[in-house]
Amino acid sequence: EPEVTQTPSHQVTQMGQEVILRCVPISNHLYFYWYRQILGQKVEFLVSFYNNEISEKSEIFDDQFSVERPDGSNFTLKIRSTKLEDSAMYFCASSDPGAPHEQYFGPGTRLTVT
Amino acid sequence: QKEVEQNSGPLSVPEGAIASLNCTYSDRGSQSFFWYRQYSGKSPELIMSIYSNGDKEDGRFTAQLNKASQYVSLLIRDSQPSDSATYLCAVGLYTGGFKTIFGAGTRLFVKA
Numbered sequence: 001e002p003e004v005t006q007t008p009s010h011q012v013t014q015m016g017q018e019v020i021l022r023c024v025p026i027s028n029h030l031y032f033y034w035y036r037q038i039l040g041q042k043v044e045f046l047v048s049f050y051n052n053e054i055s056e057k058s059e060i061f062d063d064q065f066s067v068e069r070p071d072g073s074n075f076t077l078k079i080r081s082t083k084l085e086d087s088a089m090y091f092c093a094s095s096d097p098g099a100p101h102e103q104y105f106g107p108g109t110r111l112t113v114t
Numbered sequence: 115q116k117e118v119e120q121n122s123g124p125l126s127v128p129e130g131a132i133a134s135l136n137c138t139y140s141d142r143g144s145q146s147f148f149w150y151r152q153y154s155g156k157s158p159e160l161i162m163s164i165y166s167n168g169d170k171e172d173g174r175f176t177a178q179l180n181k182a183s184q185y186v187s188l189l190i191r192d193s194q195p196s197d198s199a200t201y202l203c204a205v206g207l208y209t210g211g212f213k214t215i216f217g218a219g220t221r222l223f224v225k226a
Contacts, residue, residue, distance in 0.1 A: 031212060043158060043202060043216040056211025091157050101146040101206030101214060105157040 002026045004106035006092050012112045013082055021077045021109045023092030031100045032075045033093040034067065036060070037108075043091070049075065050100075082113045117141075118205050118217035126223045133190040135220050137203030140184065146206035147179055149188045151199045152219065158202055162188060193224040 005024045013019050025032050034046040047057045049067055064080045075094075079086055089110050093103035117140040127133045135149075146165050150158035164170045164177040164186070176189040186205075190197055200219040207213045 033212075033214070035216075042218040043152075043204075045213055045215060048212045050211070054211070056209060056213045058213070095212075099163070100212045101148065102160060102163050103214065104160065108157050 004092055004094055004104055006090075006106040006109050008109060009107065010110045010112070012114065015084060015113055016081050019079050019082055019111065021079075021090050021092075021111070023075045023077075023106055024073050025075055025092065025094030026096075026104060027073070028096065029094035029104075030097045031055075031095040031103075032067075032069070033095075033103060034077045035091045035093065035105075036088040037091065038088045046077075079111075082111075084113050087111055087113045118203055118215050120201075120203050120217035120220050122218060122220060124221040124223050126225060127193050129193060129195060129224055129226050131193050131224075133193045133197065133222055133224070135188040135190075135201050135203075135222070137186045137188075137217055138184055139186070139203075139205045139215075141205070141207060141215075142181075142184065143209075144184075144205040144207055147177070147186045148204040148206065148214075149175075149177060149186075150202040150204055150216075152202055153199045158216075190222075193222075195224050195226045198222055198224045 007022045032049040037043045066078045089108045091108045092106040095103045149162040152158045162177040164179045174191045178187045202219045203217040
């Protein structure tokens with residue numbers, strides 16, 4: 001069964017450093033999403049991406065965040081200058097164009113900022 | 115502020131019983147409604163979607179939607195210990211782009 005994959009599974013970085021989290025969505029999906037979940041808290045929407053552009057973003061997704069689809073398979077989230085409060089699990093999700101809200105999640109990347 | 119509210123639980127039911135999980139949402143423009151299951155340390159897994167008022171059944175799961183009351187529920191029949199997880203209610207919005215708002219989840223324990 002096709003699945004969303006994410007790398008790395010765990011990333012440790014120092015405050016102020018840039019990180020890139022990588023995702024490979026399900027191959028025939030056209031909608032892509034990033035979410036974060038701080039430990040013990042709810043899953044929070046960050047951004048949705050369609051047709052090579054951001055289609056919606058939350059107030060969390062400020063100028064330090066960016067997304068890119070650099071090729072036909074990868075979808076990345078870049079955090080330019082990490083802060084301690086960026087420590088969280090980051091989930092990528094994708095969905096089929098026929099059911100854009102029915103999202104399939106990857107296993108997540110745990111980001112630890114020290 | 116668009117909100118999705120759930121009882122945090124924990125909800126504890128004996129094996130074989132019906133577990134009932136509830137959710138309310140604030141945005142009347144919400145178009146689609148979902149239940150995800152999240153095991154500890156894992157990612158959310160989509161288990162049910164519902165788009166129109168009424169009931170939708172899939173195996174042991176039944177989702178119910180009442181848009182007038184802004185209320186969504188999930189019933190799990192014949193609960194099994196493997197159903198023990200956090201159940202996340204999620205609401206899909208289209209505001210020029212697709213956005214999904216999640217509730218904080220209800221923790222369910224099914225006792226053997």
